[in-house]
Amino acid sequence: xVTTRFAPSPNGSLHLGHAFAALVAHDLAxxxxxxxxxxIEDIDGARSRPELAEEFRADLAWLGLEWAExxxxxxxxxxxxxAADRLxxxxxxxxCTCTRAQIAASARETGPEGPVYPGTCRGRGAPxxxxxxAWRLDVAAALARTGPLEWVDALAxxxxxxxxxxxxxxxxxxxxxxxxxxxxxxxxxxxxVSLVTRGRDLFAATHVHRLLQALLxxxxxxxxxxxxxxxxxxxxxxxxxxxxxSLADRRHAGEDxxxxxxxxxxxxxxxGISLGQRLHRGT
Numbered sequence: 001x002v003t004t005r006f007a008p009s010p011n012g013s014l015h016l017g018h019a020f021a022a023l024v025a026h027d028l029a030x031x032x033x034x035x036x037x038x039x040i041e042d043i044d045g046a047r048s049r050p051e052l053a054e055e056f057r058a059d060l061a062w063l064g065l066e067w068a069e070x071x072x073x074x075x076x077x078x079x080x081x082x083a084a085d086r087l088x089x090x091x092x093x094x095x096c097t098c099t100r101a102q103i104a105a106s107a108r109e110t111g112p113e114g115p116v117y118p119g120t121c122r123g124r125g126a127p128x129x130x131x132x133x134a135w136r137l138d139v140a141a142a143l144a145r146t147g148p149l150e151w152v153d154a155l156a157x158x159x160x161x162x163x164x165x166x167x168x169x170x171x172x173x174x175x176x177x178x179x180x181x182x183x184x185x186x187x188x189x190x191x192x193v194s195l196v197t198r199g200r201d202l203f204a205a206t207h208v209h210r211l212l213q214a215l216l217x218x219x220x221x222x223x224x225x226x227x228x229x230x231x232x233x234x235x236x237x238x239x240x241x242x243x244x245x246s247l248a249d250r251r252h253a254g255e256d257x258x259x260x261x262x263x264x265x266x267x268x269x270x271x272g273i274s275l276g277q278r279l280h281r282g283t
Contacts, residue, residue, distance in 0.1 A: 001033070002033075002035075003034055003037065003192050004029040004194075005025060005039050005188065005196075006021060006039070006060075007038075007040070007184070009041045009048070010040060010044075010049050010051075011044050013055060013247065014056055014059050014247045016247070017228065018059075019247055020264050022063065023261055023265060027265065028224065036065070037070050038070070039070050039072065040073070041072070041073045043073045055248050058248070062247070063247075063258070064258045076187065077177045079190065083182060083216055084171060084182065087137070087171070092137060092138050092141055095124075095126060096135070103115050111167060111204070116167035117168050135172035136170055137171050138168055139163050139166075139167070146215060148161070151206060151207075153222075155225060161211060163210070169208055181209060188221065193221055194221050195223070196221050196222070197224045197225075198223075199225065199226060199227075200225045
């Protein structure tokens with residue numbers, strides 16, 4: 001059975017890009033007679049606002065979606081800690097004290113997620129007691145253990161896993177229980193997600209997630225990296241930090257959620273989408 005999920009973080013209201021992502025996940029599951037899950041990713045420190053989870057549910061219902069809700073990330077902290085402990089015990093994690101500014105200044109190359117960490121702290125050992133650390137995955141050591149890996153995207157086809165292009169990614173943040181890479185990989189396995197749907201901007205992250213699945217003995221899903229909605233005015237993807245118009249505002253203004261969903265569904269699988277401001281104007 002196909003199981004998909006929509007996993008928003010309650011650090012800002014949902015916008016059209018989120019609606020598009022939720023519709024893709026929902027419809028792919030329903031077309032296959034499967035399950036569509038809602039998971040709240042609420043471990044973003046002080047930025048997480050619990051009251052937004054109820055707003056998200058109202059937005060999805062307004063779009064006409066039906067879902068089963070699973071445990072939020074805040075209820076899974078023990079699972080993240082156990083996985084990190086396992087990788088640490090196997091010598092695959094090392095502590096890092098570097099700041100973003102230090103990494104940007106010392107990076108020798110830029111990858112899909114920005115400056116690639118040059119391995120400054122690899123092999124240094126434990127820092128002084130009380131010094132905040134992040135825990136990074138030693139990707140070279142991990143790949144030496146797993147050997148070559150592959151994964152399949154429904155739109156782009158078979159892929160050879162290449163996690164090294166992102167460098168030694170953080171799996172446990174300095175002030176948070178887990179990074180996106182570790183938490184999302186564990187959550188999808190625990191929830192039985194068999195088709196991971198998300199935007200093309202996260203395509204590169206999947207190379208890391210495939211490596212984590214191999215290291216932790218997790219099932220391997222298929223992926224579907226869909227196009228992104230683009231703001232016609234700026235040429236950039238819709239984002240919370242750019243104050244893209246929220247679904248809640250549209251809903252409270254009396255806009256027809258079913259009609260909006262139908263408009264988004266009409267543009268689900270093209271090579272590229274440029275609909276942000278046009279849909280914002282209600283055309």
